[in-house]
Amino acid sequence: MIKEAIKYLTELGQTETIRVDGQEYSTKPLHLIKEPRPAAIEVNTLSGLVEYLLSNFDTEENLMIHVESPTEVSVFSKTNKNKERRHWIKAEAMVPNFSYDRFYDTESFNIKLQSAFVPNDDRKALLKLASNVQEENVRSTGDDGTSQVVTAKVGVTTVADVKVPNPVTLAPRRTFVEIDQPESEFIFRMQEGPKCALFEADGGAWKIKAMKSIRKYLIQEFKVEIGQGKIHIIA
Structure with missing residues (x-):
């Protein structure tokens, strides 16, 4: 019994090849021993x-x-x-987190603009608007379907209707710090609250x-x- 078991185990470890219709087959599965590769x-x-x-x-x-x-x-x-x-x-x-297509309250939007965007003229204009908007009511105006007007502080004690800038050119911090952050266009919108949002409008050209x-x-x-x-x- 022991002799037969040893013979079986010996035969179990043997691998043969068979040719069928001109193709060569192995009687047992073979596994490639690969070269070691380092973890990156x-x-x-x-x-x-x-x-x-x-x-x-x-x-x-x-x-x-x-x-x-x-x-x-x-x-x-x-x-x-x-x-x-x-x-x-x-x-x-x-890169800092900023959710496009999402409306932020003006305080959160102000913080995000300062922490996640490179300073430029349009960022400055948005910061000023978000900091001084007075009313919760955001109104649409004109016949182009895109313009908006809000009531905001325009002086020390003066408030007036202010047109929401659109589109705006901004440079979010969204790539490596060693290179200049690419500028691209965004659609800036407001809702009652008031709330602010940015929508990407360059089709991803900034990535290139x-x-x-x-x-x-x-x-x-x-x-x-x-x-x-x-x-x-x-x-």
Whole structure:
């Protein structure tokens, strides 16, 4: 009985191949033993990514930098014999939270504008309006279907009807801090309360601008020509 069991276990570990209709089959499933791959380092800045790569701390092989989005950049090597890539590092930008298409009360909107947007003329105008609006009633005016009027303080003691600016050009903080935040157009609307909201109006074109700026920054930092040298960059 023991002899038969040993024979069975021995045969169990043996693998044979069989040819059927010109194709070769294995009598047992085979599993590929893959090359080990490192876990990617995670950072939150482009400068951190650059410093790591310039240090040659883990590798000196040719690397590809992929600008995946305005907030994500990854670095990987060529495929190995298993046709897999080693991902060395990934940068993910930390950006303040702002919900577009959502109405905020004027106090919350004021805080968000100051903390999540780069100063410019239109931001200044919106801050002034949100801080001085007097009435809860927001009225539509004109025949274009888009204009709005609110009553706001226009002097030390004077209030008057003020037209709501629309559209506005703003630069939210929505990509890496090392590059200029791209400006884009927004539709600014108000509701009774009063409440304020911004709606994106550039069709996502700002993302292309941001990704190009990230690529330009990396090229300058690595001082490389596209397609030459140890570092290659795509966006």
